[in-house]
Amino acid sequence: MNESASPALVPLRQSWPPALVARYRAAGYWRGETLPGVLRERATRFADDIAVVGGEVRLSYAALWQEAGRIGAGLLARGLVPGDRVVVQLGNTPAFVTVVCGLFRAGLIPVYALPAHRITEVRHVLDKAQARGYIAADRQDGFDYRVLARELQALLPALQHVLIVGDAAEFGAVDSLQGDAALLPPDPDPQSVAFLQLSGGSTGLSKLIPRTHDDYIYSFRASNEICGITRDSVYMVALPAAHNFPMSSPGFLGALYAGARVVMSPGPGPDAAFPLIARERVTCVGLVPPLALLWAQAAAATAHDLGSLQVLQVGGAKLVPEAARRVIDSLGCRLQQVFGMAEGLVNYTRLHDPLDVVVGTQGRPISPDDEVLVVDDHGHPVAEGGIGHLLTRGPYTIRAYHNDPAANARSFTEDGYYRTGDMVQQLPGGYLVVRGRAGDHINRAGEKISAEEIEDHLLAHAEVFDAAVVSMPDAFLGERSCAFVIAHGTPPTAASLKAWVRGRGLAAFKVPDQVVFVEAFGTTAVGKISRRELRAQLRERYLEQTGEPR
Ligand code: OOB
Numbered sequence: 001m002n003e004s005a006s007p008a009l010v011p012l013r014q015s016w017p018p019a020l021v022a023r024y025r026a027a028g029y030w031r032g033e034t035l036p037g038v039l040r041e042r043a044t045r046f047a048d049d050i051a052v053v054g055g056e057v058r059l060s061y062a063a064l065w066q067e068a069g070r071i072g073a074g075l076l077a078r079g080l081v082p083g084d085r086v087v088v089q090l091g092n093t094p095a096f097v098t099v100v101c102g103l104f105r106a107g108l109i110p111v112y113a114l115p116a117h118r119i120t121e122v123r124h125v126l127d128k129a130q131a132r133g134y135i136a137a138d139r140q141d142g143f144d145y146r147v148l149a150r151e152l153q154a155l156l157p158a159l160q161h162v163l164i165v166g167d168a169a170e171f172g173a174v175d176s177l178q179g180d181a182a183l184l185p186p187d188p189d190p191q192s193v194a195f196l197q198l199s200g201g202s203t204g205l206s207k208l209i210p211r212t213h214d215d216y217i218y219s220f221r222a223s224n225e226i227c228g229i230t231r232d233s234v235y236m237v238a239l240p241a242a243h244n245f246p247m248s249s250p251g252f253l254g255a256l257y258a259g260a261r262v263v264m265s266p267g268p269g270p271d272a273a274f275p276l277i278a279r280e281r282v283t284c285v286g287l288v289p290p291l292a293l294l295w296a297q298a299a300a301a302t303a304h305d306l307g308s309l310q311v312l313q314v315g316g317a318k319l320v321p322e323a324a325r326r327v328i329d330s331l332g333c334r335l336q337q338v339f340g341m342a343e344g345l346v347n348y349t350r351l352h353d354p355l356d357v358v359v360g361t362q363g364r365p366i367s368p369d370d371e372v373l374v375v376d377d378h379g380h381p382v383a384e385g386g387i388g389h390l391l392t393r394g395p396y397t398i399r400a401y402h403n404d405p406a407a408n409a410r411s412f413t414e415d416g417y418y419r420t421g422d423m424v425q426q427l428p429g430g431y432l433v434v435r436g437r438a439g440d441h442i443n444r445a446g447e448k449i450s451a452e453e454i455e456d457h458l459l460a461h462a463e464v465f466d467a468a469v470v471s472m473p474d475a476f477l478g479e480r481s482c483a484f485v486i487a488h489g490t491p492p493t494a495a496s497l498k499a500w501v502r503g504r505g506l507a508a509f510k511v512p513d514q515v516v517f518v519e520a521f522g523t524t525a526v527g528k529i530s531r532r533e534l535r536a537q538l539r540e541r542y543l544e545q546t547g548e549p550r
Pocket of ligand 1 (some may be wrong): 340
C-alpha cells in the first residue's frame with residue numbers, strides 16, 4: 001500500500017487477542033476466505049447463473065465478476081490506490097453490487113453511506129474515513145447527488161475522485177471506467193479490513209465500523225445456514241442495501257456466497273416489492289417492523305402472487321408479539337426475528353423454533369462463540385432471567401471503531417466486550433428479548449437517530465436556548481422523535497425549526513417529528529441532573545400529560 005498517498009487505516013486489522021484468533025480459526029469460523037476470492041470462485045462455479053437482478057438488468061455470476069473487474073481496474077487507473085477508502089452512496093440497483101464488488105477486487109475499502117444522507121453526514125463520513133473517493137448515483141428519489149458531490153469537493157480537497165452512476169456531468173462516469181484487470185492486486189489478507197460500515201450512532205455523529213473479510217464472511221456464511229439460503233434461494237434487498245441487515249444477515253452477500261439470486265427492489269414498500277416477488281419468485285426478504293406490518297396489510301388485497309416467499313425476516317427494531325402474529329397470519333410464510341447490529345452480534349429465531357419463541361423473542365446468537373453478558377449498571381451479571389445491559393464479544397464483533405479513541409473508551413470494556421446499549425433479558429437456551437435501550441437514540445422504523453446529534457443542530461439556531469430530543473412511542477414507526485425546546489424570547493414556529501434541522505444538511509428521517517416548546521426543563525431532582533435523566537423525565541411527563549400509551 002502506498003502510505004504517503006493514502007493514510008493507513010488504523011487499525012487495518014481488527015485486534016482480537018492472538019488466543020482468540022487461534023480459537024476462531026481452529027473452530028472453522030475464520031477460514032481465510034476473502035470477498036474477492038469468494039466472488040472469483042463463484043464466477044467460475046456458477047458462471048451462467050443469474051447473480052443480480054434489478055430494473056431490466058440481469059447479471060450472471062461471470063458478468064458480475066467481469067463488471068467488478070472493469071470498475072475496480074478503472075478506479076486504480078484513475079489513481080486510487082489499494083487501501084484507499086471510497087464512500088459509496090447508492091440506492092438499491094445492481095450498480096450497488098457491481099461497484100462494491102469492484103472496490104473489493106481493487107483492494108479499495110468501501111464506506112457505506114445511506115442514500116438518505118445529506119451533506120453534513122456524508123462530509124463527516126468522508127472526513128472520518130479520510131476517503132479519497134466518492135461514488136453516487138446521478139439522481140435518486142428526486143435528489144441530485146451531483147450537486148452534493150460539487151459541494152463536497154469544494155469543502156474537501158482530499159476528495160479527488162468523484163464517480164457517478166448514470167449521467168456523470170463533469171464527473172467521472174462509472175459506466176465508462178476502463179483499466180487493465182491484470183493490474184488488480186492479489187487477494188487481501190483475510191484478517192484485513194474489507195470495508196467500513198456506519199454505526200447507528202447513539203452519541204453524536206456516526207462512527208465507522210471496520211469489518212474484516214474473515215469475520216464478515218463468517219457472519220453471512222453461518223447466517224445462510226440459519227436462514228435456509230441455498231443456491232436455489234432468491235433473496236430480495238428491500239431495505240437500503242447499505243444497511244448491515246440486507247447486506248449480511250444473510251443479505252445479498254450471503255446470497256452471493258451461496259450462488260443464489262439477488263433481487264434489488266428499488267423501494268421497500270409493497271408497490272415496488274410485490275411485483276418483483278411475483279416475477280422473480282423471491283424466497284427470502286428482510287424488513288423492519290413497520291414495513292412488515294404494511295406488507296401484511298397489503299398482502300391481503302394484492303393481485304401479485306407472493307406464494308414463493310418462504311421466510312420473512314423482521315429486525316432493526318422491536319417487533320412486538322401482537323405484530324408478529326399479524327405478520328405470520330397475513331403472509332403465510334415463516335417469520336424470523338433478527339436482532340443485530342452493524343458492530344457484529346446478530347441473533348436469529350431459528351426457522352423451526354416453536355411459535356412462542358418466534359413471536360416472543362428476538363432470537364439467539366449466530367455463533368457458539370458469541371459471548372453474551374447481561375449486566376447491571378455496575379457491570380455485575382444480573383440474576384438469571386433478569387433485565388440488564390447487553391455486552392458481547394465474539395468472532396464477528398468488532399473490538400474497536402475506526403479512528404475514534406473517545407468512542408472506543410465508552411463503547412468497549414477493558415476485556416473487549418462491546419457495550420451494545422441495549423437492555424435485554426436472556427431466556428433459557430440463550431434467547432434474548434429486547435426490553436429497551438440504555439442509550440439515547442431514537443429507533444425510528446429501524447433508522448437510528450442520535451439525540452445528541454439533533455440537539456447540537458437545534459442549539460445552533462439563534463432562538464434556541466436549550467433542547468432535549470427524546471423518543472416517543474409511535475403506533476406505526478415504533479418510535480418517533482420529539483424535540484423539547486426552550487426558546488430565547490418568542491419561540492420560532494415548530495415548522496421553522498424542522499426546516500432549520502433539514503437545512504443543516506441532514507437525512508430527512510432525522511428531522512424531529514414533533515417539537516414541543518417549554519418554558520423550562522424544570523427538573524424536580526436536586527442537584528445536577530444528567531442529560532439522559534432529563535430526557536427521560538421530559539418524556540415521562542409528556543406522556544402522562546397527554547395520556548399517550550407508552
Ligand atoms: C441493525 O443494525 P444497526 O447497527 O442499524 O442497529 C443496531 C441496533 C441494536 O443495538 C438495537 O438497538 C436495534 O438496532 N435492533 C433491535 C432489533 N434489531 C436491531 N431492537 C429490537 N429488536 C430487534 N430485532 O439494526 C441490524 C443489523 C443486522 C441485522 C439486523 C438488524
